[in-house]
Amino acid sequence: MSKKKGNAADLAPSRKEKKGIGQYVLGFFLLLYTLFCFLPVLLVFIAAFTDEGAILNNGFSYFPEKWSLAGVQSVLKYGHQLLTSYAITIFVTVFGTFLGLMVMSMFAYSISRKGFRLSKFLSIYLLIPMLFNGGQLSGYIIFTSYYHLKDSLWLLILPLCVSTMNVIILRTYIANSIPNELMEAAKIDGAGEYRTFFQITLPLLKPSMAAVGFMMATAYWNDWQNALLYITSDSKKPLQLLLVSIQKSIEFLLNNTNVPAAARAAMGGNIPQYSSTMATVLIVIGPIMVVYPFFQKYFIKGLTVGSVKG
Amino acid sequence: MKSFLHNTWKHRAHVVMALPAFLILFFIMYVPMAGLVMAFKNFDYTLGIWKSPWNGIDNFKFLLASKATFMTMTRNTLLYYIVFTALGTFLNVVLAIAIDQFVFKKMAKTMQTIMIIPVFISYAAVQFIVYAFISTDTGIINHAMDANIRFYSTASYWPVILTIVKMWNSVGYGSVLYMSVLAGIDTELYEAAEIDGANKWQKIWHITIPALIPMITVMLLLSVGSIMKSDTGLFYQVTRNSGVLYPTTQVIDSYVLNAIFKNSNFGFTAATSFFQSVVGLLMMLFANGMVRKIAPDNALF
Numbered sequence: 001m002s003k004k005k006g007n008a009a010d011l012a013p014s015r016k017e018k019k020g021i022g023q024y025v026l027g028f029f030l031l032l033y034t035l036f037c038f039l040p041v042l043l044v045f046i047a048a049f050t051d052e053g054a055i056l057n058n059g060f061s062y063f064p065e066k067w068s069l070a071g072v073q074s075v076l077k078y079g080h081q082l083l084t085s086y087a088i089t090i091f092v093t094v095f096g097t098f099l100g101l102m103v104m105s106m107f108a109y110s111i112s113r114k115g116f117r118l119s120k121f122l123s124i125y126l127l128i129p130m131l132f133n134g135g136q137l138s139g140y141i142i143f144t145s146y147y148h149l150k151d152s153l154w155l156l157i158l159p160l161c162v163s164t165m166n167v168i169i170l171r172t173y174i175a176n177s178i179p180n181e182l183m184e185a186a187k188i189d190g191a192g193e194y195r196t197f198f199q200i201t202l203p204l205l206k207p208s209m210a211a212v213g214f215m216m217a218t219a220y221w222n223d224w225q226n227a228l229l230y231i232t233s234d235s236k237k238p239l240q241l242l243l244v245s246i247q248k249s250i251e252f253l254l255n256n257t258n259v260p261a262a263a264r265a266a267m268g269g270n271i272p273q274y275s276s277t278m279a280t281v282l283i284v285i286g287p288i289m290v291v292y293p294f295f296q297k298y299f300i301k302g303l304t305v306g307s308v309k310g
Numbered sequence: 311m312k313s314f315l316h317n318t319w320k321h322r323a324h325v326v327m328a329l330p331a332f333l334i335l336f337f338i339m340y341v342p343m344a345g346l347v348m349a350f351k352n353f354d355y356t357l358g359i360w361k362s363p364w365n366g367i368d369n370f371k372f373l374l375a376s377k378a379t380f381m382t383m384t385r386n387t388l389l390y391y392i393v394f395t396a397l398g399t400f401l402n403v404v405l406a407i408a409i410d411q412f413v414f415k416k417m418a419k420t421m422q423t424i425m426i427i428p429v430f431i432s433y434a435a436v437q438f439i440v441y442a443f444i445s446t447d448t449g450i451i452n453h454a455m456d457a458n459i460r461f462y463s464t465a466s467y468w469p470v471i472l473t474i475v476k477m478w479n480s481v482g483y484g485s486v487l488y489m490s491v492l493a494g495i496d497t498e499l500y501e502a503a504e505i506d507g508a509n510k511w512q513k514i515w516h517i518t519i520p521a522l523i524p525m526i527t528v529m530l531l532l533s534v535g536s537i538m539k540s541d542t543g544l545f546y547q548v549t550r551n552s553g554v555l556y557p558t559t560q561v562i563d564s565y566v567l568n569a570i571f572k573n574s575n576f577g578f579t580a581a582t583s584f585f586q587s588v589v590g591l592l593m594m595l596f597a598n599g600m601v602r603k604i605a606p607d608n609a610l611f
Contacts, residue, residue, distance in 0.1 A: 022510070037424055040439045058453065059445075103330040109324075116317070128339075134342030134344070138343075138580070146341075274442075284432075285432075285435050288431075289427065289430070292427065292430055296426070300490075
């Protein structure tokens with residue numbers, strides 16, 4: 001029995017072993033767990049294409065009696081709002097991730113410079129928020145009554161922008177995987193500090209930035225809490241908040257059986273239905289499902305690197 | 311001092327580069343810390359945090375007086391933390407070992423990709439999936455069993471439901487870290503054991519598990535630091551924030567979120583927040599101290 005010693009990020013090192021009955025039993029259990037993870041996601045796909053009547057009569061099902069495109073089509077009734085929300089979410093995700101990667105890698109680079117005496121203070125300054133924080137309530141009051149940022153996209157971007165853990169991951173990568181000689185050589189060749197960073201360090205930092213960036217993008221894409229707390233106008237509603245408000249209006253209809261007919265009519269085609277709700281969920285979670293496999297290796301590396309402090 | 315200033319001036323480019331993140335942290339993280347003084351004030355929206363009158367420890371007296379709410383949410387926070395951490399760690403390790411032992415590597419990789427997917431679905435979306443399973447009229451479970459169980463108004467089911475959802479969400483992802491440790495085990499160890507006549511289980515018990523122990527210890531200790539924090543989405547979204555379920559689902563974070571929306575009870579909430587932050591800090595210091603003793607390389611500071 002021999003095995004090539006794989007590198008630490010290689011998750012499935014090959015090992016020559018007997019493919020005995022035990023392997024098939026193990027495979028069976030792994031398959032069961034995979035299904036446990038996958039089936040709920042599959043249900044979203046199926047329900048999105050199930051006929052509304054079939055759901056009302058037989059409930060949600062993996063084998064619907066009748067398929068239909070009506071759910072997906074009626075999502076288009078949200079049309080304008082869905083497009084707006086998509087645009088907001090994409091903007092916040094792209095801009096936030098880009099901004100965060102930029103400011104965090106500059107910070108990480110600075111505090112990893114040898115001979116920079118302020119870096120000790122900056123490291124402690126970075127660490128404190130991980131140990132102690134003001135909590136949601138005081139954050140809410142400070143952001144809304146002192147910064148007056150209620151209903152501002154900045155509150156979707158800034159709170160998720162800089163995180164201690166991500167800076168530590170970037171700093172570790174700079175310290176361990178980018179030879180300091182490169183930066184020194186650039187300086188000898190007459191490059192200034194900024195040029196050294198942007199032309200030498202930043203390109204070499206890409207693998208680590210891909211890992212951190214993917215995690216950040218996911219956090220931005222999935223953030224509902226800040227949106228729910230701070231965003232009030234429809235034109236700034238991100239996708240997750242759209243999901244929350246769909247759920248809220250379902251609740252409203254369920255809890256208020258005596259909603260006047262006029263009010264119901266006013267809601268018009270926007271009374272959410274099961275299949276169209278699931279179609280919306282599908283549209284919200286879809287992009288991450290599509291993008292994630294391409295980033296898997298990066299973020300697994302990032303996760304592993306982050307656990308080993310430099 | 312002079313040399314320090316001189317050094318700082320020499321590194322002014324680094325100061326400039328650190329500045330944006332410094333400012334973001336200052337305004338987003340540090341200023342709200344000062345806001346915690348609210349816990350000792352009779353907060354009035356019109357006066358703001360600084361000008362509201364002090365009221366000593368009245369808020370905390372109030373906290374202890376209204377035992378039911380405070381005790382319930384603290385108990386829930388702690389119990390869910392214990393269950394999620396214990397069960398989660400156990401399942402992470404079992405899954406990591408299982409995938410590591412599986413010889414069909416291509417298949418293992420595909421399975422792993424699928425197992426990680428749930429962590430990327432926001433709870434705002436997850437709650438619709440959960441609803442499809444357990445709703446009374448249209449839920450799969452009620453239809454399959456031909457039953458009429460009212461999950462959304464029966465508090466006693468929720469510890470189980472939330473645990474299942476949480477494990478579904480996080481185990482695939484959590485096992486990645488342990489798998490990277492397993493990939494680093496020297497194969498010679500296994501070969502030597504084989505020569506000595508060890509069988510598969512003995513190898514797992516005597517080589518694989520001991521190799522994982524340091525990482526398990528570190529992860530457990532570090533998680534102690536977030537003992538007072540919960541996965542807010544799980545408790546707020548998945549339960550549809552249903553009041554009937556609060557006895558088993560209200561945690562500190564979701565309580566605070568609700569208080570903000572209801573715009574009420576700021577004294578009580580501020581005291582709760584303060585309690586949460588201070589206990590969090592103490593736990594973090596304790597956890598880091600322990601990690602420093604056991605595995606200094608993994609300590610945060």
